[in-house]
Amino acid sequence: MSYPNLEEIELKEIPKISDPDGRGNLSVVERDFLPFVIKRVYYLYDVPSSSTRGGHAHKQLQQFLIALSGSFDVVLDNGTNRRIITLNRPDRGLLIPNGVWRELENFSSGAVCLSLVSAEYDENDYIRKYKEFKLFKGA
Ligand code: T46
Numbered sequence: 021m022s023y024p025n026l027e028e029i030e031l032k033e034i035p036k037i038s039d040p041d042g043r044g045n046l047s048v049v050e051r052d053f054l055p056f057v058i059k060r061v062y063y064l065y066d067v068p069s070s071s072t073r074g075g076h077a078h079k080q081l082q083q084f085l086i087a088l089s090g091s092f093d094v095v096l097d098n099g100t101n102r103r104i105i106t107l108n109r110p111d112r113g114l115l116i117p118n119g120v121w122r123e124l125e126n127f128s129s130g131a132v133c134l135s136l137v138s139a140e141y142d143e144n145d146y147i148r149k150y151k152e153f154k155l156f157k158g159a
Contacts, residue, residue, distance in 0.1 A: 022098045022099050022100040022101065022157060022159060023098065023119065024098060024117050024119070024120065025098075026096050026098055026101050026102075026103040026120075027103070029096060029103070029105075029114070029115065029116065029117070029120070030114070030115045031105065031112050031113070031114055032053075032084075032112065032113050032114075032115055033111065033112055034047045034048070034049060034053075034086070034110075034111045034112060034113055035047060035048055035053075035111075036111040045110075045111070047110060047111045049084070049113075049136065054084055054115070054136065055082070055115070056082045056138035057138065058136045058137070058138070059137065059138055059139050059140050060136075060137045060139065060140055060141065061134070061135070061136055061137070062135050062137075063088070063132055063133060063134045063135065064124070064131075064132070064133040064135070065131070065132045065133075067092075067124075067127040067131060067133075068127070069126065069127055069128070069129070071125075071127065072123050072124065072125045073123075073124040073125075073127075073133075074094075074122045074123045074124045075122075075123050075148070076121065076122070076146050076147055076148045076153075077118075077119060077120055077121040077122070077146075077147045077153050077156070078118050078119070078120075078145050078146060078147070079118060079119070079145050079146075079147065079156070080118050080138075080139065080145055081118055081137055081138055081139045081142075081145050082115070082116065082117055082118055082137070082138040083115075083116050083135050083136065083137040083138065084113045084114065084115050084116075084135070084136040084137075085107060085113055085114045085116065085133055085134070085135050086107070086110060086112070086113040086114075086133070086134045086135075086136075087107035087108055087109065087110065087131060087132070087133060087134075088110050088132040088133070088134045089110070089130055089131060089132040090108070090127070090128035090129065090130045090131030090132065091106060091107060091108035091126075091127075091128045091131060092106075092107055092124050092125065092126055092127045092128065092131050092133060093105070093106050093107075093124070093125050093126045094106075094107060094114055094116075094122055094123070094124055095122065095123040095124075095125065096116070096120055096121070096122055097120065097121035097122070097123075097153075098119070098120055098121075098157070099121070099153065099154055099156075099157030099158075099159035100157075100159055106126075107133070113136075119156070119157065121147075121150065121153050
């Protein structure tokens with residue numbers, strides 16, 4: 021079994037506070053909720069439904085993805101197996117460890133993908149060629 025076991029990749033419930041007076045919901049990610057300190061936040065939006073984002077792995081970076089609005093699929097690949105997870109709820113996020121190839125596709129109209137990550141932007145942390153990823157994984 022290649023590390024990480026894709027079945028263990030977590031969809032985490034984000035605490036939700038529903039307003040008792042019907043003013044909607046509020047979800048909060050606090051410091052201890054994630055296994056890493058958030059160093060950067062970015063978001064994807066206005067993604068055409070025919071487009072794919074991602075298509076790379078990170079050597080060290082960990083991240084937590086949330087579909088703040090709409091939906092999209094995350095294809096995860098650990099070098100041996102693939103798994104597709106649909107994100108479609110703003111009170112649930114996907115924790116992706118380092119060393120996992122990911123592709124984001126099937127964006128719905130109006131989808132917004134929020135990404136909370138463990139490191140500042142560093143192009144050297146990316147593996148953007150699948151062949152190199154396989155070598156990196158020793159697969
Ligand atoms: C990931 C998925 C979900 C920056 O200058 N700063 C940044 O913080 C980021 C994330 C990107 N960029 C630049 C690098 C490229 O010139 O923005 C351009 C587009 O980045 P990229 O092709 O990596 O975008 P995605 O959507 O394919 O991937 C991004 C993240 O890079 C990646 O870590 O997991 O979103």
